[in-house]
Amino acid sequence: MEFLMCIVVGILFASAVYLMLSKSLLRIIIGTGLLSHGAHLLLLTMSGLKTGAAPILNDNISSYTDPLPQALVLTAIVISFGVTAFFLVLAYRTYQELGTDNMEEMRGTESHD
Amino acid sequence: MINLPLLPILIPLLAGVILMFFPKRIKAQRTISIISTVATIAAAVVLIAEIRQNGIQTLNLGSWPAPFGIPLVSDMLSALLVLTTGIVTLAVIWYSIYYLEDEYERYFYYIAVQFLMVGLNGAFTTGDIFNMFVFFEVFLISSYLLIVLGGKKAQLRESVKYVLINVISSALFVSAVAYLYGVVGTLNMADISVKIAELNDPGIITVIAIFFLLVFGLKGAIFPLYFWLPGSYHAPPIPVLALFGALLTKVGVYAIMRTYTLFFYHDTGYTHMILGVLALLSIVIGSIGALAYRDVKMIIIYNIIIAVGVILYGVAVMTPDGLEGAVFYLLHDMIIKTALFLLVGIMMAIAGSSHLKSMGGMIKDYPLIGWTYFVATLSLAGIPPLSGFIGKLLIVRGGFGAGEMIGPLIILGSSLIVLYSAMKIFTNGFWGTPKEYTGAKAHLASRLWIPAAVLMVIAISYGVGAEAVRPFITQAVEPLIDPAIYIEAVLKE
Numbered sequence: 001m002e003f004l005m006c007i008v009v010g011i012l013f014a015s016a017v018y019l020m021l022s023k024s025l026l027r028i029i030i031g032t033g034l035l036s037h038g039a040h041l042l043l044l045t046m047s048g049l050k051t052g053a054a055p056i057l058n059d060n061i062s063s064y065t066d067p068l069p070q071a072l073v074l075t076a077i078v079i080s081f082g083v084t085a086f087f088l089v090l091a092y093r094t095y096q097e098l099g100t101d102n103m104e105e106m107r108g109t110e111s112h113d
Numbered sequence: 114m115i116n117l118p119l120l121p122i123l124i125p126l127l128a129g130v131i132l133m134f135f136p137k138r139i140k141a142q143r144t145i146s147i148i149s150t151v152a153t154i155a156a157a158v159v160l161i162a163e164i165r166q167n168g169i170q171t172l173n174l175g176s177w178p179a180p181f182g183i184p185l186v187s188d189m190l191s192a193l194l195v196l197t198t199g200i201v202t203l204a205v206i207w208y209s210i211y212y213l214e215d216e217y218e219r220y221f222y223y224i225a226v227q228f229l230m231v232g233l234n235g236a237f238t239t240g241d242i243f244n245m246f247v248f249f250e251v252f253l254i255s256s257y258l259l260i261v262l263g264g265k266k267a268q269l270r271e272s273v274k275y276v277l278i279n280v281i282s283s284a285l286f287v288s289a290v291a292y293l294y295g296v297v298g299t300l301n302m303a304d305i306s307v308k309i310a311e312l313n314d315p316g317i318i319t320v321i322a323i324f325f326l327l328v329f330g331l332k333g334a335i336f337p338l339y340f341w342l343p344g345s346y347h348a349p350p351i352p353v354l355a356l357f358g359a360l361l362t363k364v365g366v367y368a369i370m371r372t373y374t375l376f377f378y379h380d381t382g383y384t385h386m387i388l389g390v391l392a393l394l395s396i397v398i399g400s401i402g403a404l405a406y407r408d409v410k411m412i413i414i415y416n417i418i419i420a421v422g423v424i425l426y427g428v429a430v431m432t433p434d435g436l437e438g439a440v441f442y443l444l445h446d447m448i449i450k451t452a453l454f455l456l457v458g459i460m461m462a463i464a465g466s467s468h469l470k471s472m473g474g475m476i477k478d479y480p481l482i483g484w485t486y487f488v489a490t491l492s493l494a495g496i497p498p499l500s501g502f503i504g505k506l507l508i509v510r511g512g513f514g515a516g517e518m519i520g521p522l523i524i525l526g527s528s529l530i531v532l533y534s535a536m537k538i539f540t541n542g543f544w545g546t547p548k549e550y551t552g553a554k555a556h557l558a559s560r561l562w563i564p565a566a567v568l569m570v571i572a573i574s575y576g577v578g579a580e581a582v583r584p585f586i587t588q589a590v591e592p593l594i595d596p597a598i599y600i601e602a603v604l605k606e
Contacts, residue, residue, distance in 0.1 A: 020281070025273065032280045039287040046295030069294065072243055076287050079250045083283070086257055087276050094269040106270045 005045040012038035025091045025101040032087065036080040040073045117163060118172045118187040120156035121195045121234040124149050129227035139218045146206055146223040153230065154199035161192045165588065169602035171240065179604045180304040186240035186603055189589035190440060194237045194367060197444050200571065201359045201451045202230050207564040208455050209352040211557050212462065217262060217350070225262070229255040229356065236364050240603055242293065243300050245368065246286050249332070253279050256361060259353045260345065271348035278341040282331035289324040296321065303603035306375050306596050315380040322377035322384045326369065326391075333365025335425060336394035339418050343402065346414045351458030354410065358417050359451040363443060366421055370428050370439065374593040381431055389429035393520055395422030396527045403534035407469045409457045409542070412534050413450070416493065419527055420446045426520055427508040435511025437590045441579075442504030448572045449493050449500060453535070455565040456486045459558050460542055465551040469538065474547030482562050483543040485569055490539055492572055494532035500576030 012034050019031030047069035055067035095101050128149030132142055164170055170187040173179060187195075206226060213222065232252025239245050257279075261272040294300060296317055297308035309318055327338070334342040342362070346354055369388070377384050395418050402415030424446065427439030457467075459482055464472045476483040488499070495501035505524065512521035575582060592599040 020277070028277060032277065032284075035281065035284045036287075039284040039291070042288050043291040043294075046291040047298075048295075068300070069291075072290075072294075075243075075247060079247070080280075080283070083250070083254065083257075083276070083280055086254070087280065090257075090261060090269070090273060090276060093264065094273055097264070097266055097269050103273075106273065 001049045002045055005041065005049065009038050009042045009045065012041065023103050025094070025103060028103070029084070029087055029091060033084060036076070036084075040076055040080075043069050043073050043076065116172060117156070117160050118170050118185040118238055119174075121153050121160070121199070122185075122231055122238065124153045124156060125227040125230040125234070129224050129231065132224045132227065133221075136221055136224065137219050139215060142218060142223045143206070143210055146227055147203070149227060150199055150203045150206060150230070153234070154196065154203065157192060157196035157199055160187055161189070161196060161585070164189050164192055165585065169592065169599065171603055171605075180299055180301045183244050184240040184301065184303075184603055185238050186302075186599070187238055188592050188599060188602070189585060190367075190370075190593070191237040193440075193444060193585060193589055194363075194447075195234050197447045198230060198233050198237070198360055200568070201447055202226065202356065204451060204455065204564040204568050205352050205356050208355070208458070208561060211560045212352055212458065213350065220262060221258065222262060225255045225258045226356070228252070229259065229360070233360055233364060237367060240302050241300050242302055242305065243290055246283070246290060249286065249364070250283060252361070252364070253283070256357065259356070260349045262353070263350065265348075268348045271345045274341055275345040278331065278345075282328055285324070285331070286328045289321060289328050292317075292321050292324065301603070302371070302375060303600040306600055307604070309376055309379070318377065319380050319383055322373070322380075323387065325372050325377070326384070326388060329365045329368040329372070330391070331365075333362045333369060333421055333425075334395075334418055335421060336391045336398055339395065339398065342418065343411060343414050346417075347408075347410055351454060351461065354414075355451045355454035355458070358414065358454055359447045362417055362421055363447055366424050366443065369425060370443075370593065373428060374431075374436070375596050375599060378431070378596065385429045385431055389426055389517075389520060392422045392425035392429055393523050395419070395425070396523055400527050400530040400534075404530060407537075407541075408467050409460060409469060409472075409538050410467045412538060413453050413457055416453075416531060416534065417450060419531060420450070423505065423508060423524055423527070426524065427504075427511060430508075430511045430515040430517065430520070432511040432514050433590065433594055434507050434514055436593050437586055438504045438507025438509075438511055440504075440586050440589050440593075441507060441582075442501070445492075445500040445504050445572065445575060448568055448575070449489060452489050452565050452568040452572060453486075453493065455561070455568070456482065456489060457538065459561045459565070460486075460538075462561065463550050463558055464542075464548070469541045471548065472542040473545035474543070476543040477547055479543075479558055481566075482558060483539070485562065485566055486543070487539055488573070489569055490532065490535040492569075492576065493535055494528050498573075498577055500572045500579075502576060503579045 016031045016035035019027045047066050052063040052065040053061045055064045172185045174183050229252050232248050235248030297305050331338045399415045399418030406412050424439045424443050427435040461467050492499035492501050495505045509521040
């Protein structure tokens with residue numbers, strides 16, 4: 001199971017890198033979304049995908065899944081959600097001000113300022 | 114006071130929350146943020162006195178015993194960095210009051226600065242690797258706000274790149290923590306160190322070590338990962354730039370210092386060799402940039418990269434001398450870079466431009482600013498009685514002590530280039546024929562000078578009083594040389 005998940009994470013990372021190297025700003029932001037999905041999935045995978053009950057305390061169950069990475073992923077998700085929301089608004093403002101979403105046209109030369 | 118390590122995080126956090134209730138009342142914003150920063154400095158001073166007397170202070174949040182909860186660990190290194198952060202932030206807030214337009218101050222500027230301080234102090238103090246990630250995000254999100262505040266075209270353009278780079282490095286940080294957790298099964302930094310030592314399997318640990326170097330190197334702008342820094346740092350106004358230049362890259366440096374002395378000290382032949390080579394290449398690249406530009410901001414920005422290289426070279430050689438020099442130089446560089454940025458900001462305020470061709474002959478009307486800048490330049494380059502000397506001396510001695518020739522020689526050579534590049538600003542800006550100045554804020558120059566002069570007084574006394582500072586630095590270096598001290602303080606049974 002871990003092996004399969006590692007391949008999925010690899011595909012996510014590869015697509016993220018491909019998208020982030022493209023010219024359109026929106027594709028880049030979609031790439032960052034895939035990148036954080038990959039990182040979160042990796043965090044869950046690396047701590048082991050052993051079968052066990054959900055980590056809710058119950059008298060009849062003796063084996064649980066590891067609760068720690070779930071807490072870590074929850075934290076990382078809200079952080080990347082906040083950053084992505086900021087990034088989207090930033091991209092919108094940049095599009096309004098500069099009139100382009102093409103990264104090639106956003107080079108900083110002195111004549112642009 | 115058992116909660117002492119928490120105070121430098123808690124005070125700016127509370128201040129930031131309080132400030133959110135009345136963002137438009139500028140006077141109250143200024144007063145409360147100055148009070149909070151002074152209180153943080155006072156807490157850091159008490160903390161340092163406590164550590165000096167009783168050794169490393171740890172606080173287990175929620176009273177969970179060490180490897181299970183999140184500990185805050187204040188050793189001398191992190192306490193000194195917290196103190197320096199406070200001093201730098203205070204000077205920058207003081208400067209911002211005169212420098213920034215009301216528009217900035219009305220739109221959450223001081224709130225973002227307070228939260229930046231929360232993140233920095235937290236990252237310096239935490240004893241948990243994932244908690245360090247969270248504090249990194251706290252100061253990064255504040256820095257996103259600060260870099261784009263004002264919404265000029267150049268700022269928007271550069272902040273897109275800055276945010277993108279940091280989103281990528283955050284995702285890599287999460288992945289690095291995932292790999293480390295997969296190998297050792299713990300997040301507490303002292304416990305990780307114990308588990309890695311027990312593991313005795315250097316292969317995967319070396320890979321993770323390089324992964325962490327990639328993550329923190331992206332934050333700290335070392336050689337192949339520095340490319341985002343010159344553009345991004347050129348965009349925001351001077352007080353923000355001073356905060357970023359002095360503090361943000363230094364957290365990356367601190368994190369490399371911490372992980373490479375606490376976790377990854379088993380296969381130093383490989384990991385520390387790579388760190389050393391990258392540090393030297395950063396010095397070379399920074400030197401080339403500092404020589405190439407005639408824009409005052411850019412010259413100092415490339416000097417940041419040089420300083421990061423010098424400090425990390427001290428870490429890479431892993432001798433007591435090298436580490437002590439690295440800590441000395443780290444503290445010196447935080448203060449002197451802020452002072453330089455603030456002084457250069459005054460020159461820009463007078464001339465109304467950041468290019469050297471629009472400056473000249475300023476010494477006639479502004480002699481105090483000129484001579485302060487002159488002393489700051491000498492101090493940056495490491496002229497003996499001033500603050501940059503002892504750190505560089507120890508780093509070079511550490512390099513020679515480790516049997517290396519090229520590294521120390523590059524560092525000595527880079528000092529000349531640093532001196533030349535910064536003196537270029539002095540000779541072109543302050544000497545020569547006076548020009549017509551069109552800057553809108555020229556009348557504020559003497560008020561803007563005071564915070565920079567205060568920083569210079571601190572820097573000079575840091576250099577002249579090196580003998581008095583040294584015991585603190587020595588104590589800060591002890592856990593770096595012998596991780597057992599740190600581990601025992603956290604996992605005491």
